[in-house]
Amino acid sequence: MMHNETQVDPETGRAGLRAEAREILSRLVGHEDADFHPGQFEAIEALVADRRRALVVQRTGWGKSAVYFVASLLLRARGAGPTLIVSPLLALMRDQVAAAARAGVRAEAINSANPTDWDRIRERLAEDSVDVLLVSPERLNNPQFRDVQLPDLIRRTGLLVVDEAHCISDWGHDFRPDYRRIRDLIAQLPAAGNHSVPVLATTATANERVVQDVAEQLGVDGGGDVFVLRGPLARSSLRLGVLRMPSPASRLAWLLTHLGDLPGSGIVYTLTVSAAEDTARALRDAGHQVASYSGRTDPEQRAELEQALKENRVKALIATSALGMGFDKPDLGFVVHFGAPSSPVAYYQQVGRAGRATDHADVLLLPGPEDRDIWRYFATTSMPDEHRARAVLGELEAAGKPLSVPALETRVDLKRTPLELLLKVLAVDGAVERTQGGWQRTGEPWTYDGERYGRVAQARVDEEKLMLDYENTSGCRMEFLSRVLDDPEAAPCGRCDHCAGPWFPTSIDESAKGNASKALGRVGVEIEPRRSWPSGMDRLGVPLKGRIPEESQVLEGRAVARLTDLGWGGRLRTLFAATESGPQDAPIDPDLLQGAVQVLASWEWAERPIAVVSVPSRTRPQLVGSFAEGIARIGQLPYLGALDLVDGGPRGDSGGNSAFRLGAVWQRFAVPEELTAQLVAAREAGRHGPVLLLDDRAESRWTLTEAGRVLREAGASGVLPFVLALNG
Template sequence: MSDERTAVRERAEAVLRRLAGDGARLRDDQWRAIEALVVDKRRVLCVQRTGWGKSAVYFVATALLRAGEPGGGTRSATEESAATGPAGAGPTVIVSPLLALMRNQVEAAARAGIRARTINSANLDEWDAITAEIHDGAVDVLLISPERLNNPEFRDTILPRLAATTGLLVVDEAHCVSDWGHDFRPDYRRLRTFLANLPAGTPVLATTATANARVTADVAEQLSTDASGRLGEDALVLRGPLDRESLRLAVLDLPNPTHRLGWLADHLDGLPGSGIIYTLTVAAAIETAEFLTARGYAVASYTGQAEDADRRAAEQDLLDNKIKALVATSALGMGFDKPDLGFVVHLGAPPSPIAYYQQVGRAGRAVEHADVLLLPGAEDEAIWRYFASLAFPPEDQVRRVLDALDPDRPMSTQALEPIVDLRRARLELMLKVLDVDGAVRRVRGGWVATGQPWVYDEARLRRVAEARTAEQRAMREYAATSTCRMRFLRECLDDPEATDCGRCDRCAGPWFEADVPAQALDAAGAFLGRPGVPVPVKKLWPTGLEAVGVPLKGRIPPAEQTLPGRAVGRLSDLGWGDRLRALLGPDAPDAEVPAELVGAVVEVLKDWAHGAEPWPRRPVGVVAVASRRRPRLVRSLAERIAAVGRLPLLGAVVPVGEEAAGGAWGNSAQRVRGLHGTLEIPSELAATVAELDGPVLLVDDLVDSGWTMAMAGRLLRQSGAPDVLPLALAVAG
């Protein structure tokens, strides 16, 4: 090693000690990455296990680059402790996917004397001040979310100047760049523009713990591509073994959600330290946290739907060991940094072994042993299918959006919804992909067409879909394997050094008992068996309906609204979900409502009448929403409710004309467009309703978008019903 490189390594070791303690030493591949970035100004891809120290690489490299040209002479202690200097490189820009990761990294940077700031959706009021600090050279590290890269104001005013002065670009969780990856995010593809605008010789570091050989090759190729699209110098790929010596992997196959929740309530105290309990849905996270709290555990839920302040408080409580566990969705999947996390439990299996490896990697980074337990469920595959349905849309829907967009007149996402039957999240995902492909551009006020030719790559989309199916099959195989579980995961990630771990329940034998005490089982059964979830009121019409011939806009007049409603449960519930999906699934036969569900409806009605939020007045009659798909089910449900409640069955709101467009996967604008003019109140029912002196109970089987109930209720209110109380068996989602 040359004298210059020896001096750089000595300085790198000194920065690492400030970051991680006096006993810290650089791993060989950590040094190779730092050397390539600081001395050779190369592009580097690190594929290394969680806890290996990828963040140390970019913080050490930042300190060296900001301090000035490496190896230029002897420095004093004061100079060596400084993070910046007048001769140093520009700030490091870290593209990071989650706010939790950003907050952890800002704190880690401070330990090394590195001044880090972040620009994201949660601190809009600080953007101007942070931008000024960047221009003044007072920021060593700027963390931004990938979504910022295509925010019009950020992209057009801040990003060009930032790219021109960046000293090091870091792409964290780089598997998100690849649509072959388990967590592809189209905003990451905007990094191509950032890379193209970097000054020549600017080093780039991409890091991930979860990239198989295909994803690694894809990301490395993107790193090696220059502004003109040609391949330049190959990126240096540093790939290490993916074993996690502290993790003990196990799977416990329990018969149903009641057993899984009862087992968790009985065994949570015995799990080491504090940890994370992952669920597949928001509803399951909230339910599980509520049940465990009722059983005396200090836990908190963490989902993407929670307020940012609530998520921050929950993160901090776990970091401070004030709670036993966070019950979280995949919103906590990447970047949360608690080195002493003692366990990760999954209530339900993620759809990919790679995603599973990524999530369990949160545990055991600074403890000798951490327990990792999977509790798979029969309902997992139905949830996987739902999320798979949100993939890139078929070509006709894409073309409809492209045809609607104008190069000069921006259209908002809301204005596009009446044109294409895609829910908001899926429509936005599609637009982001089209933006990256150059077919559309996001500007102030919405989206415009660029006029550039665009080809629907059906073959590639099909291959990606096939890869997702293969991942789901592999996840089922992981749960059932008779061989080493860690080896199985490492082989899914194409780790050439994969060997038996000697620690998992297949290598060392099971250590978790499957028995659930009767008391815990009864408590879980009683909790999950409680029927009753809210059906919210629709108060605003979707945007853009007038453009498609529907003369509705703005606020729905209070005299045309329903009251808040109720349903037995959600299709995604741990308790009622299985039974409701069996009854309301696309392949379920139309049949009389089961007695079990009639009993649940009665319980819902009792609670509605006498609970914490009772209805304002008792209903005086029952009206059904006549169903095209399940007429027998809905009719029998209305009849049973009328009989139990000793109420008259007044009739039904009936469909007319063509079947309404849209459905469980469609957006609100399309649903209203499809329903408008296709529901009717028969004259006899209208005359009866006009004479009522109390609310109508409006009965349907499933509330998906909520607009069938809203529009049927509107017709009843327009016919003279004093109030309408929606009641359904299930709520989608």
Template sequence: MTSVVSDLRADAEATLQRLAGPEAVLREDQWRAIEALVAHGRRALVVQRTGWGKSAVYFVATALLRARGKGPTVIVSPLLALMRNQIEAAGRAGIHAVTVNSANTEGWQEVYAQVRAGEVDVLLVSPERLNNPEFRDQVLPELSRTAGLLVVDEAHCISDWGHDFRPDYRRLRTLISELPDGVPVLATTATANDRVTSDVAEQLGVGTAQDEALVLRGELDRESLRLNVLPLWKGADRFAWLAQHLDDLPGSGIVYTLTVSAADELAAFLRERGHAVAAYTGKTDPAERERAEDDLLANRVKALVATSALGMGFDKPDLGFVVHLGAPQSPVAYYQQIGRAGRGVERAEVLLLPGPEDRDIWAYFASLAFPAEPQVRVALSVLRDSTAAGRALSTAALEPRVELSRGRLEMMLKVLDTDGAVKRVKGGWEATGEPWEYDGRRYSGLAKARRAEQQAMLDYIDTTSCRMEFLRRQLDDPGATPCGRCDNCTGPYYDGSIGEDVRVQAQEVLDRPGVPLAARKQWPSGMDALNVPLKGKIKPEEAAEEGRAIGRLTDVGWGPRLRPLLRGDDLVPDAVVDAAVVVLKTWGWAERPTGIVWLPSRGRPALVESFAQRIASIGRLPLLGALADTAPPLYVDPEDESEPEPPNSAQRLAEVYGRLSVPRGLEGLDAGPVLLIDDVSDSGWTLTVAAMLLRRAGAPAVLPFTLTTTI
């Protein structure tokens, strides 16, 4: 037996050297995991820091298992960037890896044929693919029967206690339960505290019995990272500091922002200052995102200015720095993102520039949590009725019947699917008829945990103790000790010095108002279910023109100035009116408006009407009047600083369609384009319906103009 194990280790070392170079040597825990998987068919959970070599474990294990006649390895991986890197790494070890994901749909059938022919060593799939009806019903059963190894990468995504929960990962429990006896399972992550580790182990079945499971946890220190916090509470100061000091940071790196708008704003400003940077967000075209990754890997750019869309799996060993403009809402998420830096260099800089708007943005993200029980019950009831009638409902068809935004509705359906209450089928969703209980205690606990994480992030910013030790303790690392490298251990590495010229330019950029409001082109589907006679494309003769907002609620520059306006009902401030004048001067409309109409705000009537009056006075435009609204006034609590929940598109349309109208006596609409004033644009349907009503009443064009927008 000793010689067999010795031979296996020699084969493992040789495979590792093909993967990572002739000097590579297996870490002891890497070998323990490989031996457990290959020699004993065990299940293992590996929690090790980023850059430790978790992917080497499953690629080496794959090569050894394939050499022994086992089936292909199935790797469940969350991101396309991660898949691309893994396919390249596998090729270096002589392993044929392929993937099926949303970016290569045209090649799926060829990949499936290669898998059936035994030509594939590794199949990488996204968690979402596991519940694609065709993949689940036609491909997954064969994979379950023939797989030689199942790997769950970034396994913390399984746990809703973790920082990046993805409901589709929950389906792995079913996949694991259907594996033949003796098929090894490996789960890996770098960011799991004790609670998340226990939850992942339970869900994956890797902790079902002590003699079956192997849990390997290592110390989470990153000796190359130098952690720093630089509080610059003005948005212009943070922009200016980065513009002035970006070239002082080593190599190339990532600048993270909390929102898409901040990424776009900052990238544009840094380019104006001569820096080679690119924006990278969830709204960036996939091909452009891939080019941006390649540019960073090849050091053709100094930095990518990115949201969390650039996260798990992006592998650049010589990444020299990670800067955050705004703090993530948990220390664990922060640790995961800074882990991109310093894998293959002796020193990498990690810098956090927190902002006063961070808490508002956290509050918005918190509003996207799992819905309350009544909303879930409504969705289940609708699905049960449609299933009993013999038809499935698409998400779009279900949306008009449930008061949830599309994103929250889809997330809820995925959770209900993994809980067995609903099932995704061709054409949509149907109810299973299985009993289901709302786990209110768990969701309440999750909300409490999120609040504790946010407070811990604030504590990290304020701590005078070692920053790396703080993060390691948040991850329940028992070996956490002072690092001797961070700004609190050695003294600040950076100060807040900024040249006046760059500060002024940054302030000018952030003071620049004006955000386009794209006009809606299509009514939501299923509006007949809400007794609203609107469907298909919006008629050109009833549509709004492209509008404008002064700024976004999430903007670094205008967001902090506009958010307080929504917490009460004061007259519009002079500074906001001045910004509105700038927007109007630079609008570039085909024809100047000839009159102003405003929307009667339910919560902020004084704010909206005063805004309309000021613009009418300055622009010397007739104030035609307000639309009629049959809904009662809405009280706005000035102490409530939470962001409004993203609106459900169909429900919002039905609400405004039923209550808005053009009152008798509203004259002058046919004289020319109408400037339509409101406070906030969120879903866009209030402005769209108002424009339709005004166009029907004779307005030749309608130009929406709002104080702010959420999109």
């Protein structure tokens, strides 16, 4: 359906445009006397009257959504088609649909959470009864949506909105490859004359380099000069502070002591999922109404937890960065960071959740010496590695047909998430495309832009240094963050701990110290056994498929702790840190051995183990050997020794995806004859039970699975894996 659009009269139309826009704004906010913030109407006028492309950089809570909702209804009244909003998060979509309804905007969303609604939404679009359609950037590369629905949407779109537009730029802290597709989408829109389609990009977190990058992409294909509106980023309600404490236990003790004193309800951010879960558990045990929120939280539960915080039914959500863009609670009273993010821009965005509609909100950073270790541990880049990129392209070319991600995993040694990210980057570069059957090579040449990728990687390092500078600055903290974001109006705030003096207490209750130490001293993490072989193993010369036979499986295992845990994680990261000369190796520390004993004491196995066996270690033989001997001695169990290595043992380095890790360890372990004889003798003597299989750490779990398999075949009735550290 095409629209006959009525243009605003240049002489008389603009005079009435503001009044018409104010009427819509009043409905949106529910106040008859509502008026625009400085810059809001100017942005609306640029879109509606001038059909321009605009970039709005304003602090969270300024009212960027009001700009595109008001502009949408004004354009619809003039005969334009529906507004298409590209929005990154489901939570953001939920809030925007609800806000749109309050203003009389008929909004719908197409995303992975509502596939049963898609047919109904397509019917409404055909009837022209949708004013605003929200889609995720990933949806733009869904073959069905991209090839069937998107062309018609582009033909009819009256306004394109790119929310959280800093994601477009690979210079930004939260670059997402799928956002780069928006440049191609913009290039398909009419850009000149009376039928040009206006484009609006909005963000609260963009420095000048990101602003220039985004503006350049908005101006693609004859879009002309981009209207850029930048406002002051400081928020007068926020009171910033930094409190240094010597250890995770002391920081947790501070939270246990003072969480109840913080205003209203809020968010406590942690750097890892383990830290979120450990902190939430300790706070709940102390009587605080809190819940953890992370990438492991089910989507349905996320929505429930977000609503609980909005309704103040919890004091706080203890969250990773998964609770970020899109969460809208205007009266959020505080944001505390248990560990510092690796970028002051990311930090600004997270603290911007607080104080949007309140006079006062407290923001406190509790940095830790382990922060930099965690930054390095999670260091990933959205830029492609040239060797791996060319390997993926080569496999797709050789296949001559689309390959699924699981099929590619048997051809390229990359884990699922990095592989999917690499494919997205290559797709944006035009080298591959996603089809119904998977991914295929396009035939377009691909050049590795190493210089640019190197500059972006250096920018990430520079951001980490800036975060440390924020922690150590002697000046105004809000001014520091504003200057990092190139805010020309950056100025001392008069409220932070440097401008007005520390506002936060530093005392800690003695009982809180004990509770924190107890919480972080907790040991024992479950290791789920592998139940099925990876698909496509025959391509690697391994004749395995389907489920692992029950008689070859290991039992549920245990690790002392995860490498990312708040308590033991720090010690374990130090233990496994590589030096310039290679991995460290020494006999097990007595405290760590005692922690392992605590795990054994709480392990509710069906049958007590009858012996200890170790995985042979080529990098830490002293550590693994002393661990096994110590457990055997304390547990009064015979230590039967280590398995043998076959043909030098596992091939390649640790890491990689499941298929390659299994291929590297398959048939690389053997049970020595003496060990087999001892298992047979134990069985004949009536001693029945599993053996403990010890190693230093577990990542993919295929080493434990394969070592356990050969033990089962040698006569072990069961195998209980037990390691010091679990990755992740």
